[in-house]
Amino acid sequence: MAKAQIGTAKYVANKLKAKGLQRLRWYCQVCEKQCRDENGFKCHTQSESHVKKMLQAGSDGGFTIDKFSKQFQHDFVSLLRMSHGDKPIGANRFYNEYIQNKDHVHMNATRWSSLAAFCQSLANQGILNVEDTPEGQVIAWIDTSTEAASRKQMMEQTERNNERKAAERALALQMARAKAAAPNEPKEPKEFKEHMQTSKTKIAFSLKTKPAAGPRANPLRKKL
Template identity: 50%
Template sequence: MGRSEAGSAKYASKQLKASGLQKLKFYCQLCSKQCRDANGFKNHLNSPSHKGRVQQLSESGEGHSVIENYSRDFEKDFLKLLRINHGTKKINANKFYQEYILHDKDHVHMNSTRWSSLTSFIKYLGNKGLVRVESPPDDTDEFNLDIRLTDTSSEYYQKQQQYLKKQRSLKTDEQISMKLLNEQIKQGQKYQDSVKEAEPAAKPAETLNGPIKLSLSSKRTLPRKTKAQSAFDGSDSDEEDLQEPPKKTSNIQSISNRLLSNKR
């Protein structure tokens, strides 16, 4: 079967598939070649180029150290990216492994190391003390693990000690404030008890059995005005009491009085 011509649709499709990420189990780390399926990977293992590479390593005596070198490089790159992207924060192991794969297409693949799965690699890091492995409390799946980088540097150790010291001081301050608050509450209760003991017993209200008398007066007293100081001359003026105005005499009576006076 001939190869597709350059520039054709089939050639572009193959190039697009080759440029994307493929399955990791079909990748040959020794030859740095990605195969698209199991048949292609099998043909690559039987190819003269791959066999020649394996024979060359076995003759040079580097065949035993190849896996160890790949394992060391994989562990180093994995921890380096974990420190850069997340520091000491917690993250799911599978999620971070996807980040590691997408970070560099030509990274060291796990199938070329001495670890057969991601779970075995995470357990190795946890036993070595490089990461802290945690399992979600509500998940029973042992493959769903969370990891947190363990920083053993002196700077991180000092920050951790300062944080713990601050937490202890906050705890002691809270204890002191709670103690003072409880003492104030006790003193307030004692003061209330002493006030209740000092107060006499309340007398019962007396009931009136006799008749009730009410007095109503029709007289209305007008208030007397006080002496007011004049605002113009500064002298005091006595204001007269309010009195009823004088009654006006009728015109007929005044005329009769005049006539009587003239006759006399």
């Protein structure tokens, strides 16, 4: 079938259709060709050029797949870091953001068979935090820079200081409540105080020593 000539209405319509995001499963990463439907993709996979490139990719010892895998991982992590930082986001939601770029590397050309397997691989490498939830996987980029480590340390120190101050305020409040709830000390009657003041006697201490007493006479000795 002949291609539409440049400038014709059919050519413009084809260009407008090509601007939109097509089905990912109808994209050939090796040939970098997007097909519009299943029939077009089937015809492409049976073409001589596609078969030749696939034979070359299969005989290079996995070099082509490894190249696409590295590029896919680099683009995925870079976009996650720039757009969301270390904030958590749903894996499927972010993948939809990633594929908005028509020139992105498709996952069907990488070593990973699913998005979940890819995210788990990044988690094993220490690049992402992955949490399984009822709504699906939630991912977050791990910032391993020196600035992030110092910032995290400062945040932890601030949190500890806030906890200490909160504990001190709670203790002071408890002490104030206990003091307010305690019974008042009994006051002594005025008559009792006056009686105690008048009945006080002075006790004098003398440092003088008494003279030693002489030997006592034995009355029995005189009789003898």
